[in-house]
Amino acid sequence: MHTLEQVRQRIAASSAAEVVAGSLARAHEIAALGAFVTVAEAPVGGSGSLAGVPVAVKDNLDTRDLPTTGGTPALRDSRPGRDQHAVERLRAAGAAVVGKTNLHELALGVTSNNAAFGPVRNPHDPSRSAGGSSGGSAVAVATGVVPVALGTDTGGSVRVPAAHCGLVGWRPTVGRWGTGRTVPISRTRDTAGVLATTVADAATVDELVTGQPAPTAGEGPLRLGVPRTGFYDDLHPDVAATARHALDLLADAGVELVEVDVADAHELDAECGFPIVFFEVALELPAYLAGLPGPEGRLTFADVLEQVASPDVRGALEFAASGSVTEAVYRANLVVRERLRAAYTAALRPADGGRLDALVYPTVPLPAPPVGDDDTTELNGRQVPVFLTTIRNTGPGSTAGMPAISLPAGATAAGLPIGVSLESLPGDDGRLLAAAARVEAVLAGEVRA
Structure with missing residues (x-):
């Protein structure tokens, strides 16, 4: 793994072209891990603070020069010819996009076991999942192909692979990193984010994307x-x-450390989270398709669904297409979502005025499961659902639209990484990044050990 500063130093000592060539070579070396859908042939960076720095982009974020497949067969040849906002901002800073990373099909899962493009394997144990849905982006950083990689997070899709691969995973407040030009799931929950090796690098990317200064460590x-x-x-x-x-x-x-209760967080999320997603994806995926410039612009939701290769994704989209979640049900669940947001506000901004900087909790309740554990996996001597168990802690805040960041915290006896997350209220991104830097400094020695 490499930090942005380490890569900049290598560029200064040799050249941007040499560093990019090394990144491309490394991407091909790790092909067995399934991290990339597309590797660029001769990417060129520009001038700026990231001049010549290689970066990778999850293959559901549009790029002007590479296909955006969404990890699904119907979009295998789709070339939107445009950059998603975060991609655009990194290119403006001089970054070179070296490839598009593999993901759970259409970003609708947490294992990145993609039946169309192959599984993404954990670099710490290739028999294990890298996590998802941004699994390829995590592997690209963890194996040193790039210092930072863009992902997306709807229910934990940046933080889960960060935890499973020993990285920092930053999910900004929904809307902070722009909207659109992304194969969508839910406008209420979707956001682009970044996987990196340090909080400082995640904060640097956040500053480049948003134009807002990176936070200082803070006092008190x-x-x-x-x-x-x-x-x-x-x-x-x-x-x-x-x-x-x-x-x-x-x-x-x-x-x-203050003991708090996010009242009924999991129950409220279980009530409203999935209905919101199912209603929104049935509207937003067709709208995205209609805006594509090639033959993909004539695809319908049914056309995409017909070619979906991953059984779990097919089941989710079939339910979304069924119309079971009516607009009335959707509206009612947005009201439930407001109750969830209020529960987080009450926990983080209690009536006594004792404001908290963030919540802290384990990112994922279990280490990376074996590749192929798509429906259930073992936890504490019994079989549990992989999806619901994996996003148990990341899901509620995602539904509420909150920012969160996963940090490396240690490893299992077998060497599988474990992460802890910090989470705060929408709009508190700078404060959360500052808190994360302080927590990272405390945990860093333990992670290195």
């Missing part, structure tokens, strides 16, 4: 809420031990 005591109920229940033993140790380290470093 750091106050983190610990939402035990729901977020710390039924964890894999190694995840539980890592989370306990992380909290101990933070407390020893002077961080104030």
Whole structure:
């Protein structure tokens, strides 16, 4: 893995062309991990703070010069001829896009076991999932192909692979990184994000995309809420031990840990999260297709669904197409979502005025599952649903549209990475990134060990 500064130093010592060539060679070297759908032939960077720095882009974010497949057969040859906002901003800073990364088909899953383009394998153990849906972007960073890679996050799709691959995964507030020019799932929940090796690099990308200055570390005591109920229940033993140790380290470093309750967070998310997605994807995917310049612009939702290769994605889209979630049901669930947002506000901004900087919890309740565990996997001696278990902690805040960041916190006895997440209220992105930098500094020695 390499930081942005390390890559800049290599460019200064040799040349941008040499560094980009090395990135392309490395992308081909790790082909067995399934990280890329498309590797560029001769990408060229520009001038700016990222001049010549190689970056990778998840293959559901539009790029002007490479296909955007969404990881699904119907869009295999789609060339939108335009850049998504975050891609555009990184190119404006001089970055060279070296390829498009593999993902869970249409970003509708958490394993990146893509039946059309092949599975994305965990670089720490290729028999394990890299996580999803931004699995390819995580592997591209974890294997040193690029220092940063763009992903998307609807229910945990940046943070889950970050946790499983030992990276930082940043999900900004919905809308902060622009909208559109992305194969969509849900306008309420979708956002582009970034996978990186450090919080500083994630903050640098955030600054480039938004134009807002990167946060400083901040002063005064750091106050983190610990939402035990729901977020710390039924964890894999190694995840539980890592989370306990992380909290101990933070407390020893002077961080104030406050026991809080995000009232009914998981119940409210279970009630409204999926209905919102199913209603919105049935509207937004056709709208995206209609805006494509090639023959893909004539595709319908049914056309895409007919060619979907991954059984779990097919089932989700069939339900979305069924019309079971009517507009009345959708509107009612947006009201439930407001109750969920209010629960987070009450936890982070309590009536007594004791404002918290963020919530802290294990990103994923279990380590990376084996490739092929698409429906269920083992947790604490029993079979549990992979999707619902994996997004148990990342899902509620995603439905609420909140920013969150996953940080490396340790590893299992077998060497599989484990992450912890910080999460705050919409619009508090700068404050959250500053808090994450301070937490990272406390946990860094443990992760290196």
